[in-house]
Amino acid sequence: xxxxxxxxxxxxxxxxxxxxxxxxxxxxxxxxxxxxxxxxxxxxxxxxxxxxxxxxxxxxxxxxxxxxxxxxxxxxxxxxxxxxxxxxxxxxxxxxxxxxxxxxxxxxxxxxxxxxxxxxxxxxxxxxxxxxxxxxxxxxxxxxxxxxxxxxxxxxxxxxxxxxxxxxxxxxxxxxxxxxxxxxxxxxxxxxxxxxxxxxxxxxxxxxxxxxxxxxxxxxxxxxxxxxxxxxxxxxxxxxxxxxxxxxxxxxxxxxxxxxxxxxxxxxxxxxxxxxxxxxxxxxxxxxxxxxxxxxxxxxxxxxxxxxxxxxxxxxxxxxxxxxxxxxxxxxxxxxxxxxxxxxxxxxxxxxxxxxxxxxxxxxxxxxxxxxxxxxxxxxxxxxxxxxxxxxxxxxxxxxxxxxxxxxxxxxxxxxxxxxxxxxxxxxxxxxxxxxxxxxxxxxxxxxxxxxxxxxxxxxxxxxxxxxxxxxxxxxxxxxxxxxxxxxxxxxxxxxxxxxxxxxxxxxxxxxxxxxxxxxxxxxxxxxxxxxxxx
Amino acid sequence: xxxxxxxxxxxxxxxxxxxxxxxxxxxxxxxxxxxxxxxxxxxxxxxxxxxxxxxxxxxxxxxxxxxxxxxxxxxxxxxxxxxxxxxxxxxxxxxxxxxxxxxxxxxxxxxxxxxxxxxxxxxxxxxxxxxxxxxxxxxxxxxxxxxxxxxxxxxxxxxxxxxxxxxxxxxxxxxxxxxxxxxxxxxxxxxxxxxxxxxxxxxxxxxxxxxxxxxxxxxxxxxxxxxxxxxxxxxxxxxxxxxxxxxxxxxxxxxxxxxxxxxxxxxxxxxxxxxxxxxxxxxxxxxxxxxxxxxxxxxxxxx
Numbered sequence: 001x002x003x004x005x006x007x008x009x010x011x012x013x014x015x016x017x018x019x020x021x022x023x024x025x026x027x028x029x030x031x032x033x034x035x036x037x038x039x040x041x042x043x044x045x046x047x048x049x050x051x052x053x054x055x056x057x058x059x060x061x062x063x064x065x066x067x068x069x070x071x072x073x074x075x076x077x078x079x080x081x082x083x084x085x086x087x088x089x090x091x092x093x094x095x096x097x098x099x100x101x102x103x104x105x106x107x108x109x110x111x112x113x114x115x116x117x118x119x120x121x122x123x124x125x126x127x128x129x130x131x132x133x134x135x136x137x138x139x140x141x142x143x144x145x146x147x148x149x150x151x152x153x154x155x156x157x158x159x160x161x162x163x164x165x166x167x168x169x170x171x172x173x174x175x176x177x178x179x180x181x182x183x184x185x186x187x188x189x190x191x192x193x194x195x196x197x198x199x200x201x202x203x204x205x206x207x208x209x210x211x212x213x214x215x216x217x218x219x220x221x222x223x224x225x226x227x228x229x230x231x232x233x234x235x236x237x238x239x240x241x242x243x244x245x246x247x248x249x250x251x252x253x254x255x256x257x258x259x260x261x262x263x264x265x266x267x268x269x270x271x272x273x274x275x276x277x278x279x280x281x282x283x284x285x286x287x288x289x290x291x292x293x294x295x296x297x298x299x300x301x302x303x304x305x306x307x308x309x310x311x312x313x314x315x316x317x318x319x320x321x322x323x324x325x326x327x328x329x330x331x332x333x334x335x336x337x338x339x340x341x342x343x344x345x346x347x348x349x350x351x352x353x354x355x356x357x358x359x360x361x362x363x364x365x366x367x368x369x370x371x372x373x374x375x376x377x378x379x380x381x382x383x384x385x386x387x388x389x390x391x392x393x394x395x396x397x398x399x400x401x402x403x404x405x406x407x408x409x410x411x412x413x414x415x416x417x418x419x420x421x422x423x424x425x426x427x428x429x430x431x432x433x434x435x436x437x438x439x440x441x442x443x444x445x446x447x448x449x450x451x452x453x454x455x456x457x458x459x460x461x462x463x464x465x466x467x468x469x470x471x472x473x474x475x476x477x478x479x480x481x482x483x484x485x486x487x488x489x490x491x492x493x494x495x496x497x498x499x500x501x502x503x504x505x506x507x508x509x510x511x512x513x514x515x516x517x518x519x520x521x522x523x524x525x526x527x528x529x530x531x532x533x534x535x
Numbered sequence: 536x537x538x539x540x541x542x543x544x545x546x547x548x549x550x551x552x553x554x555x556x557x558x559x560x561x562x563x564x565x566x567x568x569x570x571x572x573x574x575x576x577x578x579x580x581x582x583x584x585x586x587x588x589x590x591x592x593x594x595x596x597x598x599x600x601x602x603x604x605x606x607x608x609x610x611x612x613x614x615x616x617x618x619x620x621x622x623x624x625x626x627x628x629x630x631x632x633x634x635x636x637x638x639x640x641x642x643x644x645x646x647x648x649x650x651x652x653x654x655x656x657x658x659x660x661x662x663x664x665x666x667x668x669x670x671x672x673x674x675x676x677x678x679x680x681x682x683x684x685x686x687x688x689x690x691x692x693x694x695x696x697x698x699x700x701x702x703x704x705x706x707x708x709x710x711x712x713x714x715x716x717x718x719x720x721x722x723x724x725x726x727x728x729x730x731x732x733x734x735x736x737x738x739x740x741x742x743x744x745x746x747x748x749x750x751x752x753x754x755x756x757x758x759x760x761x762x763x764x765x766x767x768x769x770x771x772x773x774x775x776x777x778x779x780x781x782x783x784x785x786x787x788x789x790x791x792x793x794x795x796x797x798x799x800x801x802x803x804x805x806x807x808x809x810x811x812x813x814x815x816x817x818x819x820x821x822x823x824x825x826x827x828x829x830x831x832x833x834x835x836x837x838x
Contacts, residue, residue: 034752035718040824042711042814046719074802077712080719081791081799117787118802154796156723 047475049080049155056164057087067105069467074122075112082153084125090132098128133172143180157189171212178216194223194474197288203492210485223474228289229481230466233429237296252375257401259381261290264389273354282365285385291491297396298371307479318490320373327501333508334364334518336388341514362508363387366521388513393535394425416446430454539616546645549614556618567624569652573600575659583658589809591624594816597648598626601639608632640669652819659683666699676819680705681740691740695833700821706740707825708811726774731757736764747831
């Protein structure tokens with residue numbers, strides 16, 4: 001190498017370094033955009049140019065949710081020109097085969113109407129990379145393909161990797177991304193990785209899993225999807241609490257008697273036997289969805305709605321969660337036995353295909369938690385979830401104390417219950433307020449009535465699917481709706497002692513399919529002088 | 536959908552009939568969020584009602600369609616009530632005869648939903664100063680449509696004269712997908728824009744608005760040129776590195792090109808009225824960006 005050549009090289013390196021140092025972040029660039037104005041609320045947030053690489057394209061989630069959500073985003077004009085989608089799977093496919101799969105998925109499951117021109121925009125950018133996760137050649141091909149897409153589609157080296165695969169494949173996929181160098185981009189471009197629950201099956205495994213991704217991707221590039229947090233009603237919890245003056249004054253131990261958070265499913269484990277057995281209801285649902293709902297309902301108001309502020313408040317309240325001393329008396333677990341569910345005979349859990357007869361996995365879990373802070377001390381939070389229950393419903397019910405003094409006789413208010421504010425997450429999203437009202441007539445009789453606000457009645461047709469919102473947030477790089485690793489670990493710290501206790505208790509108590517869980521769950525409430533809401 | 540005709544009636548009779556109908560249907564408390572008053576003539580009534588009903592799916596509303604009939608006839612108010620499955624809210628068609636055509640507010644005002652926003656929409660011809668119109672005075676937001684005017688560019692250039700915060704025009708709403716695409720293009724670094732041109736079919740109301748918005752925001756001269764259409768066909772912005780171009784010739788699919796990058800196709804379809812209306816109903820606060828654009832059009836328009 002001549003001196004001159006060296007000199008040129010050094011110059012180039014210096015120029016590249018200074019470009020990197022001054023390369024503005026995406027947010028700064030957007031802020032500097034002369035066409036954007038915070039007052040111009042018509043302009044939507046549009047993702048910048050990028051490629052989304054989808055691992056596990058043949059799975060249910062991809063076909064039913066992810067691919068339709070991508071189309072819906074395109075249809076709403078929220079994907080940038082040049083947006084490209086790369087599928088990776090163990091199939092001997094060409095680009096057009098994957099395009100066909102996407103087309104079928106969109107036709108079958110998209111929320112918005114099918115439009116030829118939107119499909120043409122999208123299908124131009126659909127690619128497929130065949131291969132095994134262990135095949136170095138396939139990932140080399142992927143890296144080349146991505147570089148080529150940058151060239152031909154102008155995606156600017158921005159890649160999102162969506163790992164819609166079982167966690168056991170995470171290490172090998174992440175390692176391959178690192179090996180081929182696609183995990184790190186040049187300055188000014190971004191790399192993001194999206195992972196789905198389960199985030200481990202206890203604290204130790206969650207940390208292991210995190211070590212795998214964080215060895216390659218910084219925490220700020222890891223997006224953990226809990227699709228519940230993308231739901232309109234869940235986001236509405238924050239609007240309800242912090243945009244109104246009506247509820248916050250009574251949102252504390254002075255007025256709230258207790259809180260019930262329920263996620264009930266009418267289905268059994270279906271085809272998930274391999275995953276479900278050994279995991280159970282608590283790890284599957286309470287650790288993520290229900291504890292996230294608890295955090296949103298119980299947290300203090302964040303200083304702003306950016307990711308840091310919001311996560312900080314959620315972490316604070318999760319840190320304040322305390323387990324009851326006697327786990328035997330304040331938790332319950334069950335397992336569905338054969339029975340009738342909605343007019344059909346169904347088999348019990350241990351008779352499901354692929355479940356060992358000596359399984360001790362629970363399909364119903366109920367736990368009582370307390371939050372040790374000034375707002376909530378002494379107010380129990382009851383969390384329950386189960387499969388093969390009466391019907392499918394997810395809700396948060398804030399049950400208020402009885403009025404301190406009733407200027408009525410006992411007979412007059414005999415059938416008056418507690419006031420309650422219920423946030424229905426699914427189905428029939430909305431809010432119900434229950435309060436006492438006089439029954440028409442000459443006698444003074446007070447009875448519970450419900451006042452209903454139903455999103456579903458009219459707003460639902462236009463309200464986006466959770467995955468649409470979350471995918472857009474990933475592509476824009478907006479993390480508030482994704483749980484941080486610290487939240488994941490805190491949730492496991494809450495659940496691990498309960499799981500350890502349950503592991504010593506033998507098989508769970510059976511409950512007939514189609515009913516509302518085992519008797520022990522009702523007894524647990526009865527000991528506190530309360531009852532589960534009849535759903 | 537059940538429909539009920541009331542002839543020679545009054546606002547209070549209509550109101551009690553509505554309550555009665557809702558009770559019959561078993562939904563006494565519907566979560567309606569606003570009242571939409573549509574002022575039109577018999578010829579445009581059907582399309583306007585249909586668009587408003589569709590838009591109401593996203594924004595459950597009480598829709599009052601005020602149809603002006605012959606002012607020479609004796610005073611009379613006829614009403615047609617529609618409540619039911621196909622509409623989340625309620626639709627009331629009001630037909631005004633005689634001197635009553637000049638006192639539409641006396642019918643509309645008692646039928647407004649309590650303590651919720653009121654939006655007025657003139658799908659065809661609109662009053663000189665919408666905010667001073669008897670119906671317009673009841674509304675927080677007034678939606679006009681320059682495309683319905685005989686001289687479209689003239690109409691949009693005159694909007695600034697009568698502008699009152701809360702006014703808006705569907706000619707502006709039609710631009711949102713274009714503006715969104717242009718704004719997305721500027722999320723990546725773009726050099727200084729030297730000049731620009733917006734091409735559209737002759738006498739297109741949206742074209743001068745888009746040119747005004749771009750000129751205002753980019754601080755560069757942006758001209759309007761005529762093309763064969765349909766509608767807006769091209770936006771070309773010239774920078775030192777080359778041109779940023781969005782061109783659309785079939786009113787559906789556009790080609791997006793920028794210097795140093797391959798051309799890409801983008802869906803950019805013209806939107807039906809109900810979608811435009813739904814967008815208007817989403818935001819009920821004054822649109823300051825629109826105001827800036829019409830003021831610039833008024834300044835630069837040579838009449």
